[in-house]
Amino acid sequence: MNEMLNGMYSKMNTSADACTNFYEYACGGWESKEEIPDDRSSWSSFGILSKSNKDVIEKLLASSKEGKANEYYHSCMDQNAINGRGVQPLLSLRDSLNxxxxxxxxxxxxxDYNTLAVDLAKLYKGAGVEGFFCFGVGADAKNSSSNIVGASQCGLSLDERDYYVDKDxxxxxxxxxxREYIHSTFTKVEGxxxxxxxxxxxxxxxTSLATIMMDKISLRDPQKTYNxxxxxxxxxxxxxxxxxxxxxxxxxxKPVNKVDVSTPEYFDKLSTLLEKTPKTTVYNFLSWKLFSAHMSHLDAASFAISFKFSQALSGVEKAPRREEICVGxxxxxxxxHISRMFVDHKFSEGSKKFAEKMIENIRKxxxxxxxxxxxxxxxxxxAAKNKALKIKDKIAYPAKIHDDNFLTTHYQTIETDPEKYFENHMSAVKFxxxxxxxxxGKPVDKEEWGMTSSTVNAYYDPSKNEIVFPAGILQLPFFQSDYHxxxxxxxxxxxxxxxxxxxxxxxxxxxxxxGNLKSWWKNSTMQRFEEKTSCLVNQYSEFTIAYNKGQEHVNGKLTLGENIADNGGFHLSYNAYKNDEGSNPDEKLSYSGQGFTAKQIFFLSFAQVWCAKSREAALHRQVMGDPHSPAFARVNxxxxxxxxxxxxxxxxxxSNRKRCHVW
Structure with a gap:
């Protein structure tokens, strides 16, 4: 108990007013002691645990040169071999695409259009590069057991359209x-x-592509993007x-009879744009997409060009260690392979059973x-009850990672030549x-996971109606089976x-x-639901960050889904705790003269999961396009x-202040 309380108390700033700024009260001590590492744009509880997980993997990969993953890692680490080849591997790739x-x-x-169509297919299949639209195969939103080809807008070098529209x-x-990144890249690659x-x-x-793209708020509506x-x-x-x-x-x-087009209007306008775009511009754009996709996998000088652009976007001061890059x-x-390594050396099966029980309590x-x-x-x-009962939970890792035959045969086309890292990388891309x-033409694989087991995160997949919690997050500061x-x-x-x-x-x-996109709510209930959620839109839009000597507001519409989930999860988990056998929210716990109730421990634990610091550029980037609110806003x-x-x-x-309640 003392270990738990000591860890929590060390992060707090007890001089802050918990009632007016609970984030500062819970995380102020952490913020005063923690510095953002030079190679990070932000630093947080998530980031610290993620680094710890990667350190575990790094030791396992570095300890031996035997095994496919180890071989791949060591080829990435051989900078002398990589530097000795310069940009030639990228030029050879371009030549091989023909x-x-x-x-x-x-x-x-x-x-020209016929030639372009063939080249765009070559670029994607042979180099993983997409041009001014994206095609992929995934679950049909209205028939979630079947796969369908999807088509969508894409093609921007920056995260989203707002970086271009109305900008000089x-x-x-x-x-x-x-501009500097593009110029330097062509100079380096072309000589x-x-x-x-x-x-x-x-x-x-x-910029022309950006102006015809659907905006980020509309893209959140699955009914608008199913066509x-x-x-x-x-x-x-x-x-x-x-x-x-x-x-x-x-x-x-293979026959492609149906396509789910997320942004039909984009394709209407793209046609007009292409008709008036010079061939040289299209050629240069596609060359740029190819070069920029793989620039960081070349020699140190090429990596430096790519990283310099990342610095401009995130404010990070130096590149991560080569070891960390190669682990990723x-x-x-x-x-x-990496999930297997991590689980075998780091995860306790007892944690999985504990987590299964907690999920069931939260469902109840x-x-x-x-x-x-x-x-x-x-x-x-x-209907909501029925859906909740049918939510499938996946915890820790998929069973297939312990199938040696699967690991051998599934990844057999990925190369691990010790002297040809770039070719190894490209074999993984093509795979x-x-x-x-x-x-x-195949049914959806319902057992497929969207994250590796070492990932410090979790997700809900609406097309499978499932929640997934990798082993990587089932650790401190999120979880410890012998803690309160x-x-x-x-x-x-x-x-x-x-x-x-x-x-x-x-x-x-x-x-x-x-998992099918379907209207299962009564219209009147959906209308009341939207009225409830509009309260959250307004509330979170009031939060601001400092940027460019002024203030920038959180986008309450962009972050609505995450804010609903934050508030709902917070409420549900407290009720699950309160109803769990043997729980006593008013139980008193003490540490070094400080007294806490179990109820207070719950709230402090919640807040301290979100302790975080970000560079100004990184926080601006988050507010521009990330559907998650900044950490302080999530807590407060x-x-x-x-x-x-x-x-x-x-x-x-x-107690009389206006509150927003949905779930």
Whole structure:
């Protein structure tokens, strides 16, 4: 008990007012002692645990050169061999793709469109590079057991459209950094300085793409982004582009009869844009996409060019250690091998059983909570209960990672030549692309995981109606089986409640218990639900961060789903804790003269999971495009909506404030 309380107390700033800024009260001590490492854009409880997990993997990979993952890692670590080859591996890759599209001053002819279609397929299959649209295979949102080809907008070098729209490329610092990155990349790869207008042309083209893209708020609506049509209908949107030829080459002749187009209007406007874009601009853009995708995997000088651009976006001061970079790349190439390593050396099966029980208690709390919700009609409540009961939970790791035959045969095409890291990297890229393309015509693999077992995160998948908790997060500061229940429910319990609530947030609520996009709510209840969630939109939009000598507001519409899940998970986990056998929220615990109730431990554990510091550029980037609110807002927003919190910390003077309640 002392170990737990000591760890918690060391992070606190008890001079802060818990009632007005609980984040500072819970994390102020942590913030005063922790510094953001030079090689990080931010530092947090998540980041510290993630680094610890990667350190475990690094030791295992570095300890031996035997085994596929170890071989891949050591090829990445051989910088002498990598530096000795310079940019030649990338030039060889370009030659091997046998691209036929050529630059030219005029616009594209019919033959040019045909050549472009074939080259775009070659770029994706042979280099994992997508051009000005993205195609992929995944679950059909309205028939979640079947896979379908999906088409969407893409093509930007920056995270999203707002970096381009209404910005002056000659004065905007982010676009100026992008211009320098493009110019330096072409200089390095081609061995000579390009025409000064090359980078401007690429940025102008990307800006044109950005202006015709759907905005980030609309993209959150699964009903707006589900537009299933015949492939011929999509082809009609781009009459000069031979889509059928592109799809035939991309999927090796497999029939593609239906396509789910997330952004139909984008394809309408893309057709017009391509018609007036010079061939040279299209050629330079595709060259840039190829170069930038693999620049960081070349020699040290090429990596430095790529990293300099990352610095401009995130404010990070230096690159991570090579060992850490190569751990990440090995995990990306051979995820199941790394999951096996991590689980075998780090995870306790007892933690899995403990977590299973907690999830079940939180599920029960959700179902019990439905009875208290006055804005939901009886029929929709029954459907919500049915959906909650059918949510599948995946904990720690998939069984297949302990199947030696699977590990050997599934990844057999990934190369591990000790002297050819770039080719090893490309074999992993092509393997990943082929794995995805091969899903066409096959049923959805319901056992597939979207994260490796060492990942410090969790997720809800609406198309499978499942919640997933990798082994990597089932550790301190989220979870420790011999710590007080209140600690575990405040930590990993809130994360579990958060993911379960995603099944009923503004996106998840549009999927039924089988994972199909379907209206299963009464219209009147959905209207009341949206009224409830609008309270959260307004509340979180009031939070601000410091940026560029001013303030920038959190986007309450962009972060709505996560804010619903934060508040719902927080509420559900507390109720699950309170109802767990033997729990006593008013139990008193003491440490070094400081007294806490179990109820207070719950809230402190919740808040300290989110202790974080970010560089200004990184926080700005988060607010621009991340659906998660900044850490301080996640904490202070949730507790502001909790009457139980006010009771725990004697905040009665705020008992009349407006609160937002959904779940």
């Amino acid at each position: 691209l036929k599209f050529k630059p030219g001053s005029g616009c594209m002819t019919s033959d 490329p000659h004065t905007d610092k982010t676009l100026l950094a992008l 000579k300085e390009p025409d000064a207008t090359l980078a401007d042309g690429i940025i102008d083209f990307e 299933k049509m015949d492939s011929s209908q999509l082809e009609a949107k781009m009459p000069k582009f031979p889509l059928s030829l592109f799809l035939n080459k991309l999927y090796d002749g 790349r090995t995990e990306g190439a051979l995820p199941d 709390a959700f179902i019990k909570n439905l009875d208290t919700i006055t804005w939901m009609d009886k029929e929709t409540k029954l 990943s692309v082929k794995e995805e393309c091969d899903k066409l 229940k209140a600690f575990n429910y405040g930590g990993i319990g809130v994360v579990m409640g958060h993911e379960l609530t995603h099944g009923f947030d503004d996106q998840g609520a549009k999927y039924d218990e089988t 927003g949730a507790v502001a909506n909790s009457e139980i919190f006010d009771e725990a910390f004697d905040c009665q003077r705020q």
